[in-house]
Amino acid sequence: MKLLFKSTLVLFTTALLSQAFAKTTICYKKDWNSPATIEVEKLEGGECKGELSYRDMLKNGWFLKDIKIEKGKDGLNYIYTLTDKRVVEIDNATILKNEYKKLDYRPFAIKILNVTDETATINVGNLRVGQSGIVQHYYEDNKTLIVSNAYVTSSNETASTLKFFPFTDLKQNAIPTSNRKPVTGDVIIMNYMYDSSLIIAPSQDAFSATREKYKDNNFLHSDLFAAKLKSEGIPTPPKEVIQEYAISQNLGTIFFIIDNTIYVVDSKTFAILDKDIISYNYIENKRMPFYTRVEKIEKNIFTSMLDYKSWFGFLNKIFGDDTRSEDERLLENEIAAGELTVKGEVYNNYYETMLGIKK
Incomplete structure (x- = not known):
């Protein structure tokens, strides 16, 4: 051995x-x-x-x-x-410059071709950069094994190029892994679990309007995510925490509501797949980190104070060193109390920065 x-x-x-x-x-x-x-x-x-x-x-x-x-x-x-290089590299600012037809969320299966150690192609065109799926190997007894994730790196009218990255959705550290790698003839299921989603919304009205608009999607209630954040003492979750939670719950997409726009994001690549306009009862103040009925998501007292400095450094970039209003100066107390309602500008900037679309 x-x-x-x-x-x-x-x-x-x-x-x-x-x-x-x-x-x-x-x-x-x-x-x-x-x-x-x-x-x-x-x-x-x-x-x-x-x-x-x-x-x-x-x-x-x-x-x-x-x-x-x-x-x-x-x-x-x-x-x-x-x-030291990101396995998945996505530029959402560039993606938003492209014009696409409406995204079809339905999964589809197709064989992968021209397989190398890291890439493959499929004979399907006009896909989104960052659109992802799972690669399955089929055995003679009709049993299957998921061998990798893959996402679109480029696409034209007739074909698309894929890049492989590890499948960690069903992470189980107590079971040996397979040594099998993707090979030509394996099947990729694109849009895997795209109809299972998480909503990041600034208010109850925005949350409800999103569920009403996308009735075909199964939305995990944000209260469940908030309960996890509360138990771990994370009042303002970074991208990695949101992404890890969505993947652990087998959610294929995350819906971010910023002002009157919905951004539909791939959970694994964090690529913006689609955006649309939404109408709801707009209010000036927003809930941070998002709408939830879970109260007082407080900072863990054992977490490094450097995290606080990082958050307030972000606020300083928005407001400047000495130009914040009295309400904005009270944000520190609100975060400490776990009751964070902020100006819309703060909520918008936080998630626009996270998605890489802040102008």
Whole structure:
């Protein structure tokens, strides 16, 4: 088993050295018996050096490229392949400049062609950049295995190019992973779970109007997400927290309501798939982080004060150092109390910045 483990590392390292466009590293943990704690356990090898965990590496700007879980002698062996370049790169500002016909949310299946280590093509055109799906391998006994995620990087009238990235929707650290990679002839299901969604809305009216407008979608109530934020002490969730929650709940899309516009976003790529106008009873003040009946989402007292500084640094960019009104100066107290109602400008800027569309 030791020989097999070392051989696996050598194969991974050889493949990664050929990818000069991005820095990569491999961190691992051998014979680990506590799957629930593996992500916070210090890892060996690479940039981890026995000092950093997987979660630490993510905080330091690394991104997961692949994970392998193998059966070891006395437990499980975990091998994390990490890169300093985003696995999914999307420019929403550029996407919004393109004119598309209305998005069809229905899933469809098609075989992938011209497969390489990271890319493939499909004979379907006019897709959105950032539109995603899951790649399935079919066995002779009609059983299937999900082997990867994939998203559209380019599309013309007749065909589209896809890029693979890890499938982590059903993350289970206690079960060994498959070594199978996508091959020509595998099937991609595009628009996977696009009809299951989360709403980020500034008010109850905006929330209700969105559900009424998109009756064919199954919306997970924002109260459930808010309850999680409250339990973890996160009053203003960053992009990564929203994205991770949506994926963990098997939600394919997130609906962001900013002023009178709905932005439909792919949960896995955070690409804007569609936008539309919505009418509702507009009010000046907005709920942060979004409309919910859960009260007092308070900051965890054990969380670093640096997070507070980051949030107020964001506010300073909007208001300047000394030009905030008295109401705006009271935001600090409102955040501390977990009762955050803000001017519409603050809510709008927060989510426009998150989506990369702030002008």
